[in-house]
Amino acid sequence: MPEAESTETSAPRRRQARGERRVAQLLEAAAGVFCRSGYAAASTNAIAREAGVSPGTLYQFFPNKEAIAIELGGQLLHKAAETHGQAFLPENLALPLPELLDAVLDPVIAFNCENPAFCALMHGSGIPGHINDEHEALHTGIQERVEQVLGHLTPGLSTAERAVTAHVVLAVFKSSLDLILASEGAEREAYIAEVKTLLRRYLEPLVAPLPTTP
Amino acid sequence: MPEAESTETSAPRRRQARGERRVAQLLEAAAGVFCRSGYAAASTNAIAREAGVSPGTLYQFFPNKEAIAIELGGQLLHKAAETHGQAFLPENLALPLPELLDAVLDPVIAFNCENPAFCALMHGSGIPGHINDEHEALHTGIQERVEQVLGHLTPGLSTAERAVTAHVVLAVFKSSLDLILASEGAEREAYIAEVKTLLRRYLEPLVAPLPTTP
Amino acid sequence: MPEAESTETSAPRRRQARGERRVAQLLEAAAGVFCRSGYAAASTNAIAREAGVSPGTLYQFFPNKEAIAIELGGQLLHKAAETHGQAFLPENLALPLPELLDAVLDPVIAFNCENPAFCALMHGSGIPGHINDEHEALHTGIQERVEQVLGHLTPGLSTAERAVTAHVVLAVFKSSLDLILASEGAEREAYIAEVKTLLRRYLEPLVAPLPTTP
Amino acid sequence: MPEAESTETSAPRRRQARGERRVAQLLEAAAGVFCRSGYAAASTNAIAREAGVSPGTLYQFFPNKEAIAIELGGQLLHKAAETHGQAFLPENLALPLPELLDAVLDPVIAFNCENPAFCALMHGSGIPGHINDEHEALHTGIQERVEQVLGHLTPGLSTAERAVTAHVVLAVFKSSLDLILASEGAEREAYIAEVKTLLRRYLEPLVAPLPTTP
DNA sequence: GATGAATGAGGATTCATTCAT
């Protein structure tokens, strides 16, 4: 008789647990749908269906479609943070550039390969211009992290220069990530190697007085 | 009998002229809407409204939304071809890399700044997977052009390597273009300079035995 | 110099001639489209296109879609009348029933096979109830003709009985005609024979004291 | 725990009940609209309006217009089957023809008078050629039933002859049904009697060595 | 919470018809 033993704390706790399961369920479904259709073309009904719940249930946990994307982004970010150290920031920023790139990019790429929804979300609504505040926030967060790393790497740059470089690095990396995610096997490896080469050559002159570029 | 002749020919001519004006009007409106909303989110009704005509009128000139995008892409390509020599291919591919990049990128960037719709169209439907045949064709065409130039630049690469490089160059350039188009004035200039730097550093080792990178 | 010699009578005449050609052109096109799509699904634009003229031209000769059907029906009726004597009424109504049926039905069937649009028109707009006045008129005209023949055949019937019989005969014949038109070759011949048998057996008891049915 | 149980089962049950009511409502509305306008001219919006719901609601229960027709046809067929024995096939096929016709036709006619939508559906889309698969299926089903009965009646006919006869019988009956449905009272009775007479006279020579036709 | 029915504006597209030329 579980009802009897349910104290004032355990019943809500169970409910809350169930709620979290639901949220997880919905987010997983959303991840799938976003990947398959992109954010804009994903319909909330499709997400609910994929999650095996009714549309109403979805709206019990998320006020609207955007909120799903935001939460999903957040969760993925969090997952990334706990899987890979402090959100992809390697402990040792003093590594030589090629090793640093490996240290930073390998986990990020691996994470995106395992969670392709993350990339789908990064591309935003497909509607240019002001996507949306929270979406923007995700972006900005990543952006800042890139700037942080760049700050360590290239102390000689002005803030403005660093911002430009960070934007370029991020944009370039994102588009390369699409290439990586769209391919498989050896081709994917080739793209991965190529992005690293690209970024290494781009950043090397900024970071070291004695470039070792081949 | 000039009267009969002139009326018989000038009336259709005027009508045709009006039709062409409408098409131009509609394409301009479409360009605007595509820029603002992206291809997928652009509605034919919105395009018609922007053009100041009824939905029916739009469909007198275009069989469907895709046809608008295709025609717009075609017109822009054509416009590009006649504005800038032979579709952005500079006469002299033997230029030193920095000059070559200027020669290739400056017109392309200028063109995209003047015709931001082109970029919007390049981004496709936003729906992953099979976008659409003609859309794809546009892409492939550009792709081939990039490979051509790369062929001249880097005769040492295998076909597969060249394809990878071309994809990366194109992806990188497209994403940088977004940055450029999203900014203005000095910021824009900074991005432009940065893309060139990026590509120069990336390609230099491939092209020249004696790199001049600072 | 045809303009000079065009007197006040010949110019209008030419215009009128041209008009009649246009009408014929349009009606022929309409016949084709009605056959292929049925009356309801036929679009005036499609008719104009088939006729090789613009929608506007069509509306210069016909006030609306219905008018086309009416005129087409009329023309076909007229054509029938002049091809086959006095609109399918045989000279000799005193023939024995089987011969009479041949004499009446063979031309009608032949005519409908050559002009399948007629049948398409008879089926009306597909919208039950009061189709439309003129459409109705066509129907009524045929109806009356059937009653005429029946009047000769079966003088014993009351007016009401005759009306019922005429309606049944007509309905039955129309539906059989569909079967005939939908088939070809031997199958068509079989249907033709069958309709005659059907009508013969139906009418024989009404017409003759001594049935000769096998 | 009856409370929990009752709420957990009765709420869905009530919802489901509402859904079924809606479906019934929509089908009834569809029946009305199909009758008034025919299948082709019936609009889903009109059906929804007639049912007093929004277009979206209609599409919650039916994926498209055709599905409505199919479901309505199915329901009517089912209703027919349970109202009248085994889909209008009388127990005793060995009855004398006049009684057999009464036994077969009376229920069919009664059913169609009570459910005129059935007849509207039978007339198909109005567009010649390939109507639609399920529509076709309905037709074929009826066709087969007619052939079955004919098989009992007229064992002397070849398969091909039987098919022709069945087609003719069905076509003739359908068109007569239109007449019946379009009339009322005594007129309707007259038409009913007349169809029976027609079919009796048509089939008698096929079925019996000693015709009793008056 | 969970359900799924309900909404209604909006999507692309068609079409009979009108109008300026």
Next chain:
DNA sequence: TATGAATGAATCCTCATTCAT
């Protein structure tokens, strides 16, 4: 006359969101 552009309401259908149960 002939043209074809122009109209706009109507078509089927979708979707984010809400509501009663």
